[in-house]
Amino acid sequence: xxxxxxxxxxxxxxxxxxxxxxxxxxxxxxxxxxxxxxxxxxxxxxxxxxxxxxxxxxxxxxxxxxxxxxxxxxxxxxxxxxxxxxxxxxxxxxxxxxxxxxxxxxxxxxxxxxxxxxxxxxxxxxxxxxxxxxxxxxxxxxxxxxxxxxxxxxxxxxxxxxxxxxxxxxxxxxxxxxxxxxxxxxxxxxxxxxxxxxxxxxxxxxxxxxxxxxxxxxxxxxxxxxxxxxxxxxxxxxxxxxxxxxxxxxxxxxxxxxxxxxxxxxxxxxxxxxxxxxxxxxxxxxxxxxxxxxxxxxxxxxxxxxxxxxxxxxxxxxxxxxxxxxxxxxxxxxxxxxxxxxxxxxxxxxxxxxxxxxxxxxx
Numbered sequence: 001x002x003x004x005x006x007x008x009x010x011x012x013x014x015x016x017x018x019x020x021x022x023x024x025x026x027x028x029x030x031x032x033x034x035x036x037x038x039x040x041x042x043x044x045x046x047x048x049x050x051x052x053x054x055x056x057x058x059x060x061x062x063x064x065x066x067x068x069x070x071x072x073x074x075x076x077x078x079x080x081x082x083x084x085x086x087x088x089x090x091x092x093x094x095x096x097x098x099x100x101x102x103x104x105x106x107x108x109x110x111x112x113x114x115x116x117x118x119x120x121x122x123x124x125x126x127x128x129x130x131x132x133x134x135x136x137x138x139x140x141x142x143x144x145x146x147x148x149x150x151x152x153x154x155x156x157x158x159x160x161x162x163x164x165x166x167x168x169x170x171x172x173x174x175x176x177x178x179x180x181x182x183x184x185x186x187x188x189x190x191x192x193x194x195x196x197x198x199x200x201x202x203x204x205x206x207x208x209x210x211x212x213x214x215x216x217x218x219x220x221x222x223x224x225x226x227x228x229x230x231x232x233x234x235x236x237x238x239x240x241x242x243x244x245x246x247x248x249x250x251x252x253x254x255x256x257x258x259x260x261x262x263x264x265x266x267x268x269x270x271x272x273x274x275x276x277x278x279x280x281x282x283x284x285x286x287x288x289x290x291x292x293x294x295x296x297x298x299x300x301x302x303x304x305x306x307x308x309x310x311x312x313x314x315x316x317x318x319x320x321x322x323x324x325x326x327x328x329x330x331x332x333x334x335x336x337x338x339x340x341x342x343x344x345x346x347x348x349x350x351x352x353x354x355x356x357x358x359x360x361x362x363x
Contacts, residue, residue: 093128093163095231099344099355100134100170100306103141103206105150107354115356122150124157124165131158132230134306135170135237140204140349144176145212152220169224169257170237170306174273175200177221177261180213187270196270204349222261225254226276227298233359234300238307239282239343241290242275243298250298279308288338295340302340304359309347310334327351333361 096115101108112118119125133151138144151167158165178196186193227243227250228235236243247253260268281290282303291303311328313336330353334343342361346353 091128093126093130095130095233095359096132097233097235097304097344097357097359098131098133099346099357100136100309100348101141101147101354102136102172102204102349103138103144103147103209104348104354105141105143105146107348108147108150111354111356115358117356118154124154124161124163126158126161126163128162129158130163130230131165132228132235133165133167134235134304134344135168135224136172136306136345137167137170138176138209139172139200139206142206142208144206144209145217148217148220166228167224168228168235168237169221169226169276171273171276172203173221173224174269174276175203176205176209176213177218178266178269178273179205180210180218181264182266182269185266187266189270189274194270196266196273199273223258225250226257227253229298229300231359232301233342234295234298234303236294236303236305238276238279239305239341240275240278240307241281241293242278243294245275248297253298280313282337282341283308283313287336288340291337291340302342304342304344306343306345308343309345309350309352310343311347311350311352313343329353330355333357335361 096117098108098111109118109122113120113122117124117126117129117131131154137147137151141147151165154165155167175196179200182196184195184197186195226236226246229250243253246256257272260272281287282305294303295301310330310333313334316328328347328350330346332346333355335341336343344355344357346355348354
């Protein structure tokens with residue numbers, strides 16, 4: 001089964017013949033603007049994926065946010081038998097996970113308040129609750145740095161209350177780190193000349209985020225874990241088996257990722273970004289077996305991930321020229337792969353929903 005990738009600029013294999021030129025990466029218009037990012041509820045205009053067949057392992061260089069068909073509704077049904085068993089009373093608070101945020105700070109605050117995790121002032125009010133972010137805090141939305149600042153603040157506030165707020169490494173954290181560290185340094189993408197800076201711009205990098213990015217943000221991102229297991233839930237950012245390339249235990253994977261970032265080699269970090277950008281490993285035929293390969297290696301009874309928007313996983317995508325295009329309606333997480341996988345990216349960048357979910361499902 002071929003894993004797909006919808007993040008631009010992460011070349012997947014040398015068998016793809018591409019012109020060695022940076023013109024593969026388009027620069028958004030806002031880069032040339034002097035004014036600040038215009039805050040809007042959702043980015044409305046996005047291009048569609050071209051309808052063409054690519055060689056195995058190829059990463060598209062078209063924008064990866066197609067317009068959703070108008071009237072489509074993503075109906076999410078949770079099978080009670082597939083839900084994990086209720087957690088034992090260990091004195092710990094309830095467990096929550098958050099899908100991809102991508103700079104949508106207002107939507108994040110509202111979703112956390114709706115679940116009773118933040119008060120009206122935006123402060124932690126959930127006591128011993130445990131909160132996990134699944135990665136991808138920046139890019140595409142208006143205030144990625146604001147999101148990181150909030151998560152860092154909540155980590156301190158939750159710990160002081162006896163709970164915790166923690167976060168995983170997403171591919172967009174790797175992309176932002178690479179853009180800041182390596183800029184226009186050419187990397188061996190396997191599909192022509194590439195740079196982190198160009199890939200970051202193409203994938204929704206915001207000038208206002210880069211302008212406000214400070215050393216403590218970079219240090220925080222570089223120390224994030226890639227994989228964790230909590231209450232039988234294996235938490236990862238990407239729906240890929242590429243984690244297996246970095247270790248046979250959770251500790252080994254996390255150590256390997258941090259060591260790779262510490263060595264500060266542009267090609268190594270690009271390869272890490274490229275692999276964490278892969279997606280759809282759990283979606284099609286053989287998907288349940290792919291999930292089991294991760295669960296058998298790292299533990300847990302169900303995998304919970306972000307990265308791939310639920311409308312993509314359900315095939316609810318249209319073309320830019322469709323007259324009946326509309327915003328997707330995402331009601332909650334998507335359970336699939338024989339009930340072994342839970343998708344948490346509600347597609348907030350597509351005017352979907354920023355998901356905050358208590359685990360196990362059904363609680």
